[in-house]
């Protein structure tokens with residue numbers, strides 16, 4: 001059995017918040033600590049990845065949090081958001097946001113991300129959405145390459161705030 005085939009994808013439950021929140025912070029910092037200064041990345045982590053915030057997001061009916069698990073350990077996660085404002089460069093009314101999409105560094109390049117993306121598409125389809133859009137830092141070639149392989153294409157730029165640091169992220173759009 002391949003390593004990716006051993007991966008399980010499931011919806012997050014309330015009890016996952018305690019384990020998920022610190023891993024979200026760890027995986028964000030592994031990927032993006034170098035993208036800004038410590039004050040701004042620290043502010044971003046504090047605002048987004050504490051346990052209470054994750055418990056609230058898991059409970060939010062307008063957010064689907066998906067977890068990828070390998071041998072009982074959390075390996076990655078994604079969030080599909082159904083109530084966020086769509087950027088101006090995305091015209092489609094039946095679009096939703098792929099808000100976060102992360103794997104632990106040890107799981108990169110093992111095929112798990114494609115399985116998680118299948119589950120993201122299924123969650124979007126379940127809610128009648130036909131398009132996904134996302135923001136990605138312009139200097140994140142690995143993530144951009146992955147999204148391109150998944151059929152996403154650049155349609156514009158939008159501001160992503162890391163603390164007070166205004167990043168001009170790419171907006172990518174892909175069909176569900």
Ligand SMILES: CC(C)(COP(=O)(O)OP(=O)(O)OC[C@H]1O[C@@H](n2cnc3c(N)ncnc32)[C@H](O)[C@@H]1OP(=O)(O)O)[C@@H](O)C(=O)NCCC(=O)NCCS
Nearest residue numbers: 031101102103107108109110113135136141142143145146
């Ligand atoms: C985005 C992410 C989930 C993709 O998962 P992954 O396992 O790396 O995906 P894959 O291995 O299928 O694809 C990555 C591609 O990037 C390529 N790549 C890796 N490092 C690269 C680099 N420095 N420059 C260019 N391409 C790179 C890989 O070779 C691969 O392309 P290939 O299949 O054509 O060889 C994972 O990289 C991740 O968690 N990154 C950190 C978090 C993140 O940036 N999330 C996105 C936020 S918008």
